[in-house]
Amino acid sequence: MNYIRQLNAAFEKFYFDERLNPTHISLYIALFHEWNSSRFADEFFVNRRDLMRMSKIGSKSTYHRCVTDLDSWGYLLYFPSNNPFKGSKIKMFIIDPDEEQDGHYYDPKLELLAEHYRPRSGPVKNQHHPNNGQALIHNRPIGRQALVSTINSKKQIKPQKQPNSLEAVLNFFKNKSFSPDHGKEFFEYYQKRDWETSDGMAVRDWRALANYWMDKVELMNIKKQAKENDASQIQDNLRTTKNKNYGQPL
Structure with missing residues (x-):
């Protein structure tokens, strides 16, 4: 695993991905640091408080929104933990196609590769967000953090599996x-x-x-x-x- 090549490939992808904002990138870099500390393990556990401090995210709802966005957009796999004594599990994707890990690497053409690995039985919002009666309803950052926009000014286009022609x-x-x-x-x-x-x-x-x-x-x-x-x-x-x-x- 080449640290520099992987990080350069990530920044190249950031350049073309207009969905990202500074908070997403800051959290990804913090997760990348933890991945490096674990010697680029296939899966590793993280502590939310440490990641929030490292990425300078001041709101739990902002943190959960960013990590689930990174999961949905194919940067990583996020396995939330319901056990307060055990951190959530993260699986990072190798973005550089020239570097392989266990026969799998991130291919930008595979938008939904994560669905192949993600075992889930309940609604996504109940798993990824703390059920405190507020974050699930408003779905916006609380407190100082306001980097993640919650206003979608563009009309949502319904996903279509195949083109008509x-x-x-x-x-x-x-x-x-x-x-x-x-x-x-x-x-x-x-x-x-x-x-x-x-x-x-x-x-x-x-x-x-x-x-x-x-x-x-x-x-x-x-x-x-x-x-x-x-x-x-x-x-x-x-x-x-x-x-x-x-x-x-x-």
Whole structure:
């Protein structure tokens, strides 16, 4: 496990994920620190108070909202504990695709990989939020912390497992100012696989999957361009002229 590569990959993903705010990132860094302290164990236990102090989160409801958001968005798996003497359990995903752990790594195309591992029997809100009669109703930070926005100004789009047609995919990519060729490639890739992820799970939201597809393509283009610029710079440095005049004074 390469600490630097994993952290750099996380920051690259933060750059493209518009859902995140500073509180999410602060909590992720605190969890990453705990993960590193546990020698990058597959699963490890955390103490909420320590994480809140490290990430400078002053509200329990803000902490629970952020950790469940990170869970829902595929950054980690969160297993809350009902035992006050035992901390909650966390499973972090390896974001760098070049680094594997037990044969599994985080793939941005797999939006809902977490559902494959998450055993739950009750409502999510009852498991992730303290039932104090207030957080479940208002679902907003209490006290000083106000970094997590609870107002959704955009109309919620109902998740759709599969697109109705290739035209719907092309229009979606066009609205995102992305190449329709990549939209066709995305549609054909998952159409051949009956809209299942590589681990055999059915796609839950093709739009979210398409966003990750576009992010990954853009990252690949950035890295490709960087390599081409480096190669071009090396060639320029190695160029020499054959027309040399040794008669001029030094």
